Amino acid sequence: MPTTKAKESRGRAAPVDGGVGRYVPAHVRAEDELDAVQRISQALAGELDLNRVLAAVLRVVDGVVGAEGASVLLIDPDTGGMSFHVAAGPGSDRALTVPLPPGAGICGHVARTGKPLIVNDAASDSRLYRAVDENTGVRTRNVLCVPIRTGERLWGVLELINKTGGGFDPDDLRLAQVVAAQFGLAFANAHLHREIVGKERMAAIGQTVSGLAHCIKNILNGIRSGSAVIDRSLRAEDHAAVADGWQVVRRNNEMLGALVLDMLSLARDAKPHPFPTDVNDLAEQVCGLMKERATERGIEVAFSPADGLDDVTLDPTHFYRSLLNLVSNAIDACGEGGRAAVRVGRGRGRVTVSIADNGAGISKENRRKLFTEFFTTKGGRGTGLGLPVTRKLVAEMGGEIRFHSVEGRGTRFVIALPL
Amino acid sequence: MSDAPKVLIADDEQACIDFVRESLTDLDCDVLGAMDGERALHVARESKPDVIILDVQMPKKSGFEVFVDLKADDALAKVPVIMLTAVTARIGLKFSAKDMGEYTGAEPEAYIDKPIEPIVLRQTVKRLLKAAASA
Numbered sequence: 001m002p003t004t005k006a007k008e009s010r011g012r013a014a015p016v017d018g019g020v021g022r023y024v025p026a027h028v029r030a031e032d033e034l035d036a037v038q039r040i041s042q043a044l045a046g047e048l049d050l051n052r053v054l055a056a057v058l059r060v061v062d063g064v065v066g067a068e069g070a071s072v073l074l075i076d077p078d079t080g081g082m083s084f085h086v087a088a089g090p091g092s093d094r095a096l097t098v099p100l101p102p103g104a105g106i107c108g109h110v111a112r113t114g115k116p117l118i119v120n121d122a123a124s125d126s127r128l129y130r131a132v133d134e135n136t137g138v139r140t141r142n143v144l145c146v147p148i149r150t151g152e153r154l155w156g157v158l159e160l161i162n163k164t165g166g167g168f169d170p171d172d173l174r175l176a177q178v179v180a181a182q183f184g185l186a187f188a189n190a191h192l193h194r195e196i197v198g199k200e201r202m203a204a205i206g207q208t209v210s211g212l213a214h215c216i217k218n219i220l221n222g223i224r225s226g227s228a229v230i231d232r233s234l235r236a237e238d239h240a241a242v243a244d245g246w247q248v249v250r251r252n253n254e255m256l257g258a259l260v261l262d263m264l265s266l267a268r269d270a271k272p273h274p275f276p277t278d279v280n281d282l283a284e285q286v287c288g289l290m291k292e293r294a295t296e297r298g299i300e301v302a303f304s305p306a307d308g309l310d311d312v313t314l315d316p317t318h319f320y321r322s323l324l325n326l327v328s329n330a331i332d333a334c335g336e337g338g339r340a341a342v343r344v345g346r347g348r349g350r351v352t353v354s355i356a357d358n359g360a361g362i363s364k365e366n367r368r369k370l371f372t373e374f375f376t377t378k379g380g381r382g383t384g385l386g387l388p389v390t391r392k393l394v395a396e397m398g399g400e401i402r403f404h405s406v407e408g409r410g411t412r413f414v415i416a417l418p419l
Numbered sequence: 420m421s422d423a424p425k426v427l428i429a430d431d432e433q434a435c436i437d438f439v440r441e442s443l444t445d446l447d448c449d450v451l452g453a454m455d456g457e458r459a460l461h462v463a464r465e466s467k468p469d470v471i472i473l474d475v476q477m478p479k480k481s482g483f484e485v486f487v488d489l490k491a492d493d494a495l496a497k498v499p500v501i502m503l504t505a506v507t508a509r510i511g512l513k514f515s516a517k518d519m520g521e522y523t524g525a526e527p528e529a530y531i532d533k534p535i536e537p538i539v540l541r542q543t544v545k546r547l548l549k550a551a552a553s554a
Contacts, residue, residue, distance in 0.1 A: 273530035285538045316539045317532050
């Protein structure tokens with residue numbers, strides 16, 4: 001805070017940093033004000049904890065003006081009354097507990113008329129709401145009160161009390177109005193932010209629920225039709241057909257399990273549990289697991305391990321699920337007689353796994369949507385969660401995922417993880 | 420040495436014990452089951468397993484409490500432990516993994532999420548057996 005200069009004009013006592021009775025020349029006061037307002041602007045613009053900033057600002061204003069206390073009262077839209085929202089100065093804690101009935105007090109008057117007010121002899125003013133003083137133990141001698149408003153909306157009032165060494169003057173009023181305008185903007189901004197966040201959250205929830213419902217509906221259809229085949233075939237004692245029906249039910253059960261796992265992976269904060277893992281072996285096992293599905297469709301799955309790769313410390317479950325998703329996608333992308341190739345590599349402090357297929361490739365518009373939840377090109381058979389989940393798991397392992405695709409030729413995904 | 424390695428699985432669901440036994444078939448080890456925490460400690464003291472797999476939620480003693488007791492027992496403190504964690508462990512359970520480390524001065528060698536992926540379980544047990552054998 002700037003220091004005072006003795007023996008200069010104006011004859012107005014305005015304490016700085018709690019001092020009493022020092023003279024502050026006009027230009028120093030103006031600088032103080034500008035400095036304060038600038039700091040207030042910046043603080044309000046950046047800060048998400050509005051109340052903390054308001055309290056700090058009030059203390060600044062007290063300092064510049066030389067008031068003992070300052071507070072912000074907000075209107076309760078339900079009752080029309082007001083209550084202390086933030087307060088600084090002696091007794092401020094107790095003030096926070098005293099509500100003002102509608103229209104009560106000098107604050108209520110200002111809220112009603114929408115016009116600022118200075119009352120330099122508050123003790124004898126009938127409008128003063130004495131319950132506050134009784135609670136705080138502070139005797140209110142003088143009051144400056146300005147409305148906090150943005151456009152049509154009145155949020156509440158800014159109130160300063162007990163200026164040291166005299167009464168409130170037009171300079172104080174001017175500063176209070178500037179600060180009140182800032183507060184108004186801050187409240188309007190916070191209000192808007194809350195509305196937007198609320199809307200976004202509702203939209204996201206809606207989207208997730210409908211995406212989920214869609215997947216589950218498809219799975220249920222599969223289970224019903226498979227069950228119908230089983231029922232019919234049991235009655236007809238056709239065991240081969242029972243086996244077919246069971247395949248359908250089993251496949252849909254697996255999809256349901258995968259869907260639940262994927263939703264859990266996406267939803268919760270899955271802290272990875274790193275463990276020294278034989279990446280070559282784990283990757284080879286994933287390929288082995290997928291070979292059965294691949295061979296059914298005449299698709300080859302080729303695997304090549306990395307040379308000289310020691311155990312890598314990473315979360316084996318995360319790695320396993322990521323790889324499973326990508327290999328499964330690769331196989332689904334291949335047509336009859338296609339080929340999926342999984343290769344583990346190492347270099348530059350990283351272990352990489354590349355999963356390539358010679359399928360149809362990814363179209364330009366699909367590329368943008370690739371990692372979007374519930375986006376799938378597999379119709380009813382895809383949940384659309386595989387890639388978003390994989391991306392999340394890879395990120396949690398501290399790695400990256402990239403892809404390269406040529407339409408009509410094929411696609412390659414590469415996961416790179418730190419060694 | 421041809422004593423098959425012993426793996427103890429403590430879980431209050433028989434289905435899970437069977438599942439673990441099934442998953443570890445290829446490893447040619449002896450899988451012992453216990454369905455509550457006290458039984459788990461009893462089996463551990465009697466059979467001296469090479470790897471211990473603990474579910475968190477069990478009657479009589481939770482997986483965490485069993486872990487603490489294992490570490491306090493000189494004969495069993497060095498046996499590697501795999502902790503099975505379910506979603507609840509991350510959301511609401513009293514002890515977090517971090518608490519455990521602070522509480523006992525030791526942490527389980529590995530954590531595996533439920534539902535268990537057989538391949539991951541196999542890999543983890545295999546590695547722990549290998550590490551113990553070469554120690």
